[in-house]
Amino acid sequence: MKPLLIAPSILSCDFSRLGEEIRAVDEAGADWIHLDVMDGHFVPNLTFGPPIVKAVRGASPKVFDCHLMIEPCDPFLEAFAQAGCDIITVHAEATTHLDRSLQAIRALGKKAGVSLNPSTPESVIEYVLDRLDLVLLMTVNPGFGGQAFIQPVVEKVRRVKQMIGDRDIHIEIDGGVTPQTAPLVVEAGADVLVAGSAVFTGGTPEHYAANMTAIRAACAKR
């Protein structure tokens, strides 16, 4: 069984102190740093691009887990790789040629991930499993932090876990992850939890550490 990893989503941090906030969650015990890239087209919100990723890369040596909510994604893969992302995840709904996008990410020397919206069936990844390092299952409709967890996705986690078999592929969950919802997806097979509001609530490094401890403790009995 893979160890449980927590990847705080910086969408919920204080953007005026982005580097400081990344350093704070790193020191508070984050396993990865989750970067939400939004384009105002694939999702109804805008965040940041490669220059910002590059600017904050020095704030933490932890894995930079980059979630591209952009369409098209292929023209930007190289820029995100050069900016310092370690894992690059694209949405299956945002690329016509998913196989090509995943090959391109690995050719850049990065880990390749695919994300599925809550309504997208897991069958879309059936023929690309050997090109994947990570499957990111959205438990909210992407675009905003602080939304309610969409419970039917728990069943999809179980199915994806079965599909990947003994392949070395992470199952990551993003959206509405709290100490209440995290055990549901972990029990179903998830090993990476993205959490924005549930980690950054309180606004101090002490809160971040306590918030992550609460999520881990809730999942400890999986």
Ligand SMILES: O=C(CO)[C@H](O)[C@H](O)COP(=O)(O)O
């Ligand atoms: O990708 C995202 C939204 O598209 C965010 O990572 C996600 O919503 C995390 O926020 P929260 O934990 O507050 O739900």
